[in-house]
Amino acid sequence: MRMAFIGLGVMGYPMAGHLVKAGHEVTVYNRSQDKAAAWATAFAGKTAATPGAAAAAADVVCVCVGNDDDVRAVIFGTDGALAGISPGSLLIDHTTASASLARELHAVTGQQGVGFLDAPVSGGQAGAENGALTIMVGGDRHDYDRAEPALAAYARACQYIGPAGSGQLAKMVNQICIAGIVQGLSEGLHFARRAGLDVDAVIGAISKGAAQSWQMENRWQTMVNGEFEFGFAVEWMRKDLGMTLDEAGRNGARLDMTRLVDNYYAEVQELGGNRWDTSSLIARLERT
Amino acid sequence: MRMAFIGLGVMGYPMAGHLVKAGHEVTVYNRSQDKAAAWATAFAGKTAATPGAAAAAADVVCVCVGNDDDVRAVIFGTDGALAGISPGSLLIDHTTASASLARELHAVTGQQGVGFLDAPVSGGQAGAENGALTIMVGGDRHDYDRAEPALAAYARACQYIGPAGSGQLAKMVNQICIAGIVQGLSEGLHFARRAGLDVDAVIGAISKGAAQSWQMENRWQTMVNGEFEFGFAVEWMRKDLGMTLDEAGRNGARLDMTRLVDNYYAEVQELGGNRWDTSSLIARLERT
Numbered sequence: 001m002r003m004a005f006i007g008l009g010v011m012g013y014p015m016a017g018h019l020v021k022a023g024h025e026v027t028v029y030n031r032s033q034d035k036a037a038a039w040a041t042a043f044a045g046k047t048a049a050t051p052g053a054a055a056a057a058a059d060v061v062c063v064c065v066g067n068d069d070d071v072r073a074v075i076f077g078t079d080g081a082l083a084g085i086s087p088g089s090l091l092i093d094h095t096t097a098s099a100s101l102a103r104e105l106h107a108v109t110g111q112q113g114v115g116f117l118d119a120p121v122s123g124g125q126a127g128a129e130n131g132a133l134t135i136m137v138g139g140d141r142h143d144y145d146r147a148e149p150a151l152a153a154y155a156r157a158c159q160y161i162g163p164a165g166s167g168q169l170a171k172m173v174n175q176i177c178i179a180g181i182v183q184g185l186s187e188g189l190h191f192a193r194r195a196g197l198d199v200d201a202v203i204g205a206i207s208k209g210a211a212q213s214w215q216m217e218n219r220w221q222t223m224v225n226g227e228f229e230f231g232f233a234v235e236w237m238r239k240d241l242g243m244t245l246d247e248a249g250r251n252g253a254r255l256d257m258t259r260l261v262d263n264y265y266a267e268v269q270e271l272g273g274n275r276w277d278t279s280s281l282i283a284r285l286e287r288t
Numbered sequence: 289m290r291m292a293f294i295g296l297g298v299m300g301y302p303m304a305g306h307l308v309k310a311g312h313e314v315t316v317y318n319r320s321q322d323k324a325a326a327w328a329t330a331f332a333g334k335t336a337a338t339p340g341a342a343a344a345a346a347d348v349v350c351v352c353v354g355n356d357d358d359v360r361a362v363i364f365g366t367d368g369a370l371a372g373i374s375p376g377s378l379l380i381d382h383t384t385a386s387a388s389l390a391r392e393l394h395a396v397t398g399q400q401g402v403g404f405l406d407a408p409v410s411g412g413q414a415g416a417e418n419g420a421l422t423i424m425v426g427g428d429r430h431d432y433d434r435a436e437p438a439l440a441a442y443a444r445a446c447q448y449i450g451p452a453g454s455g456q457l458a459k460m461v462n463q464i465c466i467a468g469i470v471q472g473l474s475e476g477l478h479f480a481r482r483a484g485l486d487v488d489a490v491i492g493a494i495s496k497g498a499a500q501s502w503q504m505e506n507r508w509q510t511m512v513n514g515e516f517e518f519g520f521a522v523e524w525m526r527k528d529l530g531m532t533l534d535e536a537g538r539n540g541a542r543l544d545m546t547r548l549v550d551n552y553y554a555e556v557q558e559l560g561g562n563r564w565d566t567s568s569l570i571a572r573l574e575r576t
Contacts, residue, residue, distance in 0.1 A: 112423070174497070175477055175499075177473055181472055182474065184464060184467055194536070196450075197458060197461070206458065208422065210411075211410075213501040248482070251483050254573050255479060260548065
């Protein structure tokens with residue numbers, strides 16, 4: 001399939017590479033052109049000078065950039081993807097962005113005869129590199145069915161959620177759950193240390209039962225060690241929780257704990273933890 | 289081995305039965321003697337009229353009652369276990385109680401030449417019935433080594449944590465982690481419904497990644513259905529969180545979220561949810 005990939009960050013770079021390995025003809029665009037050239041050398045792919053030029057060379061156009069403003073720039077901007085994309089094509093946004101932007105993009109592309117899917121991912125940099133991402137997809141079902149074979153290049157699991165915006169909303173549910181798990185685990189580990197417990201023995205006892213979580217299994221040791229270099233950064237989590245709380249303001253959901261944890265992440269940023277991973281919530285508790 | 293079991297509640301009744309099935313000679317005591325008689329008929333065991341009489345017939349005496357006051361009553365009271373227990377015996381308290389009580393019992397029994405272990409369990413009624421409990425044990429290591437073969441009758445996992453009180457403290461860590469997980473999951477499911485999402489599809493997408501938890505896997509569907517009849521009751525959770533927050537007051541741990549969730553459970557009690565299970569945190573969010 002002729003594909004374009006716009007945005008070669010820590011996620012997009014390996015994702016675009018997986019598309020090549022899966023046999024697709026891939027044209028990439030990146031704001032920093034050096035990165036695009038390096039990618040083209042590594043994967044024997046093509047580069048384009050603008051998002052529009054990349055989109056013009058493709059039937060399926062994937063975007064993976066930083067936030068709503070970045071998505072708007074590469075899609076709506078001068079020489080943006082919409083300037084080059086052909087009717088009948090499909091635009092897939094892997095950026096974790098707002099649900100309202102997803103609905104807007106779905107409406108605007110629809111007027112051009114272009115399909116749109118909001119398709120944020122989870123699984124982090126390792127998931128992107130190993131082609132083991134989870135993808136939550138909103139949009140029209142028939143567009144999802146067209147996209148799924150291509151997405152399989154970097155997905156371990158791909159799930160259609162519902163109409164435009166649903167992928168973004170599902171990602172928000174994911175982040176809400178993580179906020180509670182990590183804060184609970186942080187307080188639990190912090191309490192264990194203050195109580196003078198052998199934390200290894202405690203985790204050995206509780207990690208198979210009702211307190212079990214992926215975060216406990218994969219992060220307790222690094223949290224106790226004060227090592228926070230294992231993935232999704234606090235600044236990105238704050239962006240996601242901010243969008244989540246905005247959406248809750250619209251739909252009336254009561255997210256008391258989520259709001260509190262968002263404030264805690266702000267405290268972590270004040271400690272210098274902007275680039276630490278999300279497990280660094282424990283750091284604000286361990287200050288003496 | 290000659291064993292006694294004091295307290296035949298939803299946990300103790302099947303636990304004492306597993307001891308018989310494992311080949312031990314078991315004498316039970318229960319405040320309500322009808323329950324003890326029923327147990328003796330069901331398991332071909334013996335009953336005693338007082339905790340002291342039960343303890344006099346045993347080398348290992350297990351206790352599983354409601355709270356600190358209940359433990360004090362059956363151990364220190366007139367005809368309590370300490371009145372009958374022999375030097376060289378072992379007293380094991382499976383009650384989830386305070387760490388300070390465990391330290392006191394360890395000291396007092398030590399003066400009588402009796403070993404003491406605080407050994408709270410997790411795994412709930414189903415774990416007790418299936419002999420699949422997790423047991424967190426504090427006390428002297430040599431006493432733990434003596435007890436472990438007997439505890440195997442109802443344990444899936446048995447973990448020595450450290451000196452007297454450590455079992456209770458480990459159980460508190462467990463409850464702290466659960467508080468965060470369940471509150472996060474409650475807010476996530478509540479948000480998903482307010483956003484109009486297909487919750488089944490959302491859980492399908494997020495339940496294998498960084499948001500995964502035992503609670504998500506085992507409780508999301510019943511939480512969405514408003515069914516809260518699956519285990520550990522809110523009133524017991526409040527007892528445990530109350531002891532946890534007391535202990536944090538002593539050791540200086542900062543348990544902001546745990547304190548908040550304890551307040552949320554109080555709100556659930558006001559909704560009539562005293563006997564609902566811990567997943568009922570979602571109920572206070574779903575009030576319109």
